[in-house]
Each structure stands twice: as structure tokens, then as C-alpha cells.
Amino acid sequence: MCEKATNVEAIFNENVFTMGKMKERLPKKVYAEVKNVIEHGGELSPATADVVAKAMKDWAVEMGATHYTHWFQPLTGITAEKHDSFVTNPDAEGHMLMEFSGKELIKGEPDASSFPSGGLRATFEARGYTAWDCTSPAFIKKDATGAILCIPTAFCSYKGEALDKKTPLLRSLEALSEQALRIVRLFGNTKATRVTASVGPEQEYFLVDRELYLQRKDLIYAGRTLFGAPAPKGQEMDDHYFGVIKERIGSYMKDLNEELWKLGISAKTQHNEVAPAQHELAPIFNTANIAVDHNQLVMETMKKVAKRHGLACLLHEKPFAGVNGSGKHDNWSICTDDGINMLDPGDTPNQNIQFLLVLACIIKAVDIHADLLRQSASNVGNDHRLGANEAPPAIISMFLGEQLEDVVKQLIETGEAASCKEGERLYTGVSTLPDLQKDATDRNRTSPFAFTGNKFEFRMVGSSDSIASPNTTLNAIVAEAFCEAADLLEKADDFDVAVHDLIKEYLTEHQRIIFNGNGYAEEWVAEAERRGLPNIKSMVDSVKSLTTEKSVKLFEKFHIFTKAELESRAEILYETYAKAINIEALTMIDMAGKQLIPSVISYTTKLATSISAVRDACPEADVSAQTELLIETSSLLAESKKALEALKAATAKAAAMEEGENQAKAYHEQVMPAMSALRAPLDKLEMMVDKELWPIPSYGDLTFEV
Numbered sequence: 131m132c133e134k135a136t137n138v139e140a141i142f143n144e145n146v147f148t149m150g151k152m153k154e155r156l157p158k159k160v161y162a163e164v165k166n167v168i169e170h171g172g173e174l175s176p177a178t179a180d181v182v183a184k185a186m187k188d189w190a191v192e193m194g195a196t197h198y199t200h201w202f203q204p205l206t207g208i209t210a211e212k213h214d215s216f217v218t219n220p221d222a223e224g225h226m227l228m229e230f231s232g233k234e235l236i237k238g239e240p241d242a243s244s245f246p247s248g249g250l251r252a253t254f255e256a257r258g259y260t261a262w263d264c265t266s267p268a269f270i271k272k273d274a275t276g277a278i279l280c281i282p283t284a285f286c287s288y289k290g291e292a293l294d295k296k297t298p299l300l301r302s303l304e305a306l307s308e309q310a311l312r313i314v315r316l317f318g319n320t321k322a323t324r325v326t327a328s329v330g331p332e333q334e335y336f337l338v339d340r341e342l343y344l345q346r347k348d349l350i351y352a353g354r355t356l357f358g359a360p361a362p363k364g365q366e367m368d369d370h371y372f373g374v375i376k377e378r379i380g381s382y383m384k385d386l387n388e389e390l391w392k393l394g395i396s397a398k399t400q401h402n403e404v405a406p407a408q409h410e411l412a413p414i415f416n417t418a419n420i421a422v423d424h425n426q427l428v429m430e431t432m433k434k435v436a437k438r439h440g441l442a443c444l445l446h447e448k449p450f451a452g453v454n455g456s457g458k459h460d461n462w463s464i465c466t467d468d469g470i471n472m473l474d475p476g477d478t479p480n481q482n483i484q485f486l487l488v489l490a491c492i493i494k495a496v497d498i499h500a501d502l503l504r505q506s507a508s509n510v511g512n513d514h515r516l517g518a519n520e521a522p523p524a525i526i527s528m529f530l531g532e533q534l535e536d537v538v539k540q541l542i543e544t545g546e547a548a549s550c551k552e553g554e555r556l557y558t559g560v561s562t563l564p565d566l567q568k569d570a571t572d573r574n575r576t577s578p579f580a581f582t583g584n585k586f587e588f589r590m591v592g593s594s595d596s597i598a599s600p601n602t603t604l605n606a607i608v609a610e611a612f613c614e615a616a617d618l619l620e621k622a623d624d625f626d627v628a629v630h631d632l633i634k635e636y637l638t639e640h641q642r643i644i645f646n647g648n649g650y651a652e653e654w655v656a657e658a659e660r661r662g663l664p665n666i667k668s669m670v671d672s673v674k675s676l677t678t679e680k681s682v683k684l685f686e687k688f689h690i691f692t693k694a695e696l697e698s699r700a701e702i703l704y705e706t707y708a709k710a711i712n713i714e715a716l717t718m719i720d721m722a723g724k725q726l727i728p729s730v731i732s733y734t735t736k737l738a739t740s741i742s743a744v745r746d747a748c749p750e751a752d753v754s755a756q757t758e759l760l761i762e763t764s765s766l767l768a769e770s771k772k773a774l775e776a777l778k779a780a781t782a783k784a785a786a787m788e789e790g791e792n793q794a795k796a797y798h799e800q801v802m803p804a805m806s807a808l809r810a811p812l813d814k815l816e817m818m819v820d821k822e823l824w825p826i827p828s829y830g831d832l833t834f835e836v
């Protein structure tokens with residue numbers, strides 16, 4: 131049976147207060163003022179804000195909304211909301227009017243003392259402020275709980291320190307715009323007034339049956355399995371990747387798409403991913419700020435719709451050991467408001483040189499700040515991917531593709547790029563540059579940072595993480611490189627010669643970051659070390675890169691973070707790590723102690739009873755199979771019990787430590803290994819104990835029976 135087709139054009143943006151709706155509902159002058167602030171920054175006058183707020187409220191009420199919320203992104207990595215209704219005091223006759231003022235639209239004061247602030251907000255000034263970010267449109271969240279008008283906001287302390295992920299992102303976008311404009315001006319562009327980063331995140335996720343999910347405490351509390359023997363079949367047949375989408379999953383995707391389209395999220399691509407039960411969704415790219423907000427909504431909607439379909443959506447980076455984990459490829463480019471993608475090689479010699487300068491700047495930025503980029507993609511779950519058994523590696527390198535790498539090589543060697551592997555020559559006046567063909571870039575799946583024709587794909591980001599930090603970092607480091615280049619070039623007597631020399635200099639100095647080979651190979655680790663590239667193996671090890679002198683200088687220069695803000699973030703990251711591993715350890719202790727070990731005891735008792743019963747009934751019978759099983763299971767049982775006690779001790783010791791780097795290290799270096807030591811014998815036992823007695827669904831049940 132096929133349901134009636136959805137009218138996508140009709141539902142797209144249904145729940146968003148778009149520019150179009152503002153145009154319809156606002157007086158011309160007010161609309162013009164709002165548009166100007168959205169496009170060029172600045173503040174709305176109080177009178178205008180009142181008019182906008184009223185129009186927004188009227189629309190929201192027509193849509194069924196009774197409440198509004200300042201929707202923000204605290205450092206928990208997810209979003210937060212506190213609902214206020216439009217209800218006001220009734221008049222003497224008892225009539226009440228729904229109201230929403232400009233002041234309420236622009237600024238909120240949630241009592242936000244329970245959000246992580248890393249010491250930035252002393253308890254006596256616990257108040258946090260939310261401020262409307264008009265560059266991301268207001269929208270309505272509609273579900274069984276009702277309809278809520280959500281106003282995207284930035285979240286700051288009383289003193290204006292950023293307490294969220296959006297504030298630094300917006301600041302980094304400002305910095306990037308300002309510095310990138312200097313670059314395009316150098317090449318004669320007088321029209322562009324703003325440059326922005328465009329981002330398209332590909333979101334990977336797993337879907338499992340909700341009934342089975344609810345039988346596993348590890349999935350409920352930790353979002354990943356903490357025990358589990360591999361299923362007989364994994365991903366080795368490559369039959370899931372791009373495979374036919376099962377009807378149950380397809381029906382989920384259909385609903386998910388519709389929900390997203392209503393929110394103005396242009397869900398575009400969907401497919402099965404490599405691991406069983408793993409899938410991907412990619413939207414069409416958007417400006418970085420909106421892309422970040424949308425990605426939060428995508429993650430939230432994925433979970434919500436899953437429930438409705440009797441499914442559970444797992445966004446964890448590594449829900450299952452032994453099969454691929456999930457990431458989020460962050461596709462990133464820089465575009466001017468007159469429509470030029472600065473990462474597009476372009477058709478004219480002038481554009482080509484500009485492209486090469488931009489490329490050289492990015493190569494320099496990524497090389498100098500490889501540690502920061504690595505940090506920006508770190509989270510607790512991603513430790514199971516980066517530098518662990520799977521891709522991408524923890525070492526930052528850049529993939530340019532054969533053609534572009536060849537051009538870079540020629541520029542370094544001779545200062546010219548006279549020949550090209552494909553395509554024709556272009557005479558530029560400064561040097562001969564080949565026609566760079568977009569489609570000539572080959573695919574490399576192992577690089578953490580790959581050029582893909584007109585954008586970079588940052589592949590390290592974890593599937594559950596906000597994409598705010600990676601993009602803030604990218605914007606910041608590239609703004610710095612643009613700034614340094616512009617400082618030199620604006621003063622140059624002979625621009626053509628200067629730009630030519632600068633490109634050569636940057637490429638020569640930073641070529642070590644370029645690597646087109648296999649990033650998974652053992653040899654690369656040794657080669658990267660020879661090149662002096664950082665190999666930061668874990669989240670805990672990555673945190674200190676935030677507060678180095680180099681990092682503070684970068685972020686303070688462009689007013690993205692103050693030193694205090696960076697220090698507070700580092701502190702929060704250590705705390706987050708410790709808390710997350712503590713939850714995982716406690717969950718393992720709970721499951722092992724109350725579920726798994728008791729079921730092994732039942733099984734050994736069953737074996738022992740069987741041995742005596744068989745012997746009693748028939749003394750000549752061979753009971754060697756039962757006896758061997760009993761010996762083996764009992765020995766693994768003893769090992770499990772010992773490991774359980776060791777894990778309890780390690781966890782208690784780490785939990786008693788003072789919060790901070792040392793505590794995080796204790797969780798990483800003591801508790802994590804103790805967790806593995808407990809898992810190992812219990813995973814073996816899962817393969818021996820009667821399936822009827824094993825209290826939790828297996829990997830096979832979870833990933834193949836969806």
C-alpha cells in the first residue's frame with residue numbers, strides 16, 4: 131500500500147518564521163530594518179523589535195503555539211529551552227490577551243545556574259542571558275507536547291562571557307568575514323560586503339528496535355553497548371552500504387524528512403551506511419550558523435521520530451564494538467555575498483590565483499593549528515573512533531587530490547605550475563596555472579581533512595557532537611591566516627610578485643600537512659611523526675591545546691574567546707569526560723552485578739545439576755561436555771567477579787578525586803582499562819551461556835532484527 135504523496139513544496143518551511151512571512155506580515159519599513167540587521171549586523175530599535183515580536187507571536191498563535199522559548203546551546207552539547215506562555219494578566223473583567231514584547235523577543239534571563247560554566251559564572255551572579263540571534267530564523271516545534279515558538283539565541287553570563295556554543299561561532303563568522311573580505315578586495319572585488327562559511331554536515335546514525343533497546347541499560351544510560359559479543363555476521367559482506375532500505379526504515383526516513391522539511395531543513399540524501407543498522411542523512415549546505423542550529427534539530431528529530439516508529443536512534447560515535455562507528459562529515463566552504471565560493475578554483479586566471487592563495491592560507495592554518503582542529507572534534511564517544519580501531523586517524527593531515535597536489539608540488543619547486551595532469555594551461559601573468567578541474571579530484575576516504583572540489587570535508591567530527599566547535603575553529607584559524615596574508619599583501623609594491631611569493635612560501639613551509647596516501651596505514655603514523663605532526667590520541671590529551679599561548683593569541687585577537695573563556699571550556703571538557711566515563715563504569719557495574727553474573731551463575735548451576743542428574747540416572751554416561759563447560763564458565767565467572775571488584779575500586783578512586791585534568795586522566799587511564807577487563811570475560815560468556823538465560827539482547831538481535 132502506498133500512502134498519498136506528500137506535497138513537499140507546500141510543507142517546506144511550514145513551521146518557520148521565514149523572511150517571506152516577515153515580508154508579508156511586517157510594514158515595509160520595519161521589514162527593511164530587520165533585513166538589514168540580519169544581513170549586515172547591528173541592533174533593532176526597541177520600536178521595531180516590538181512590531182516584529184507581535185507579528186511573530188500572531189503567526190505562532192495561528193500555528194497553535196501557546197508558549198515561546200529562547201532556544202539556546204549550552205556547553206552540554208545539546209539544546210536547552212524553558213517555556214513561557216504568551217499569557218498575560220487578565221483585565222478587571224477577566225479577559226486575557228496573549229502578548230509578546232520586543233524585549234521578550236530580544237533578551238531572556240533564564241535562571242541557568244545548573245548549566246556548565248567552568249567557573250565563569252559565580253553562583254552569586256548565576257543569571258545567564260539569552261540574546262536573539264536573528265540570523266537564524268525562529269521556528270515552531272510541534273509535537274504531542276503542543277506547539278512552541280523557538281527563538282534561536284546566544285547564551286552569555288552577566289559579564290558577557292560566552293556560556294554556549296553559538297556565541298563563539300557567531301564571533302568566528304564575523305572574524306572570517308572581515309578577513310576574507312580583505313582577501314577578495316585585493317583581487318579587485320569591490321561588490322562583496324560579507325563573506326560567510328557554508329556548512330553541510332552528513333549525519334550518521336543507527337536505528338534499533340525500541341523494545342530491545344529498553345532491555346539494555348547500557349544503551350539507555352550510556353548510548354552505547356558496554357558489553358556484547360560480535361554477531362556471526364558484521365559488515366564484511368558490504369551488503370548494507372547503499373543497500374535496499376528496509377520498509378520499516380524507509381517509513382521512518384519518510385516521516386523524518388517531512389518533519390525536517392517543515393522546519394526548513396533541506397534533507398536531501400539518505401542511505402544505508404557501512405555497518406548493519408547504520409544510516410546517513412545529509413541536508414543541503416547552509417550558512418554555518420543555520421547549519422549548526424539545523425544539525426541540532428536533525429539530531430533531536432531523529433530521536434523523536436524513532437520513538438514514534440518503535441525504534442531508538444543511536445547517535446553515539448560507537449554504539450557497537452567491532453563494526454563501524456558514526457561520524458559527521460563537516461563540509462565547509464567560504465562564500466561571498468556576491469556568490470563566489472572562495473574554494474572554487476574558478477574560470478579566470480585572477481580567480482585561480484585567488485584560489486591558490488586561499489588554499490595556501492588554509493594549508494598554513496591547518497598545519498599551525500592541527501592540535502586545535504583535533505580538539506574541536508574530540509568528544510567522549512569519538513575516542514573510540516579517532517586513533518582507535520577505525521577511521522579517520524587522530525593525526526590531522528590534508529588531502530588535496532592528485533591534480534592539486536601536483537600543482538602545489540610544481541609551485542614549491544619552480545614557483546610556477548606550468549603543466550597540469552589534465553586540462554589546459556592558463557596564462558596568468560604571474561605564473562602559468564593549470565585549469566583545475568573540479569571533478570578531477572579523486573576520492574580518498576581515509577583523510578581527516580579532504581579537499582573535495584569546491585569545499586573541504588572535515589571528517590573527524592563525532593556523530594553526536596554539535597558542529598559548532600569544529601566550525602568555530604575552522605573559521606578562526608582561516609581568519610588568522612587570511613589576516614596575516616592581507617597584512618603583507620596590502621602593503622606590497624608589486625602585488626603580483628608578492629602574492630606569487632607568498633603562495634610559494636606558505637606551500638613550502640606547510641607542505642608537511644599534505645598527505646594523499648592511506649591514513650589508516652601503520653606507516654603513516656611513523657611518517658607523520660617524522661614530519662612533526664601531532665598525534666593526539668584521546669579527548670583528554672587534546673584539551674590542553676585550547677589554552678596554549680598560540681591558541682589564546684588566536685582566539686583573543688579575533689575576539690572569539692578570551693583566555694578565561696578558553697580555560698573554562700577546558701575545565702568543562704575534563705569534567706564532562708570524567709562524568710561520562712563514570713556513568714559508563716557504573717552502568718557496567720550495575721549490569722554485570724545484577725544481570726550478567728547472576729545469569730552465568732544460573733547457567734553453571736544448570737550445568738552442575740545436569741552433571742549430577744545424568745550421573746545419577748546413568749553412571750556410565752559421558753558427562754565430559756557438561757564438565758568442561760562448567761569448568762570453563764566457572765573460571766570466566768571468577769575472572770568476571772574479580773574484574774568487577776577491580777572496576778568498582780578504580781571508579782570509586784577516580785570519583786573521589788578533585789574535578790579537573792587529573793581526574794579525567796584517572797578515568798581515561800585507570801577506569802577505561804578496568805572496563806575493558808570486565809567486558810572481555812563477559813563477552814566470552816555470552817557465547818557460552820544458554821541464550822534463554824542471557825538477560826540482554828545480543829548484537830545480532832539489535833542490528834539485524836530491525
Ligand code: ADP
Binds near residue numbers: 415
Ligand atoms: P559525500 O557522501 O559524497 O561526501 P553527500 O552528498 O553525502 O556527499 O554530502 C555532501 C554534503 O556537502 C552535503 O551536505 C552538501 O550540501 C554539502 N556541500 C556541497 N557543496 C558545499 C559547499 N560549497 N560548502 C559546504 N557544503 C557543501
Ligand code: MG
Binds near residue numbers: 332410412
Ligand atoms: Mg555522504
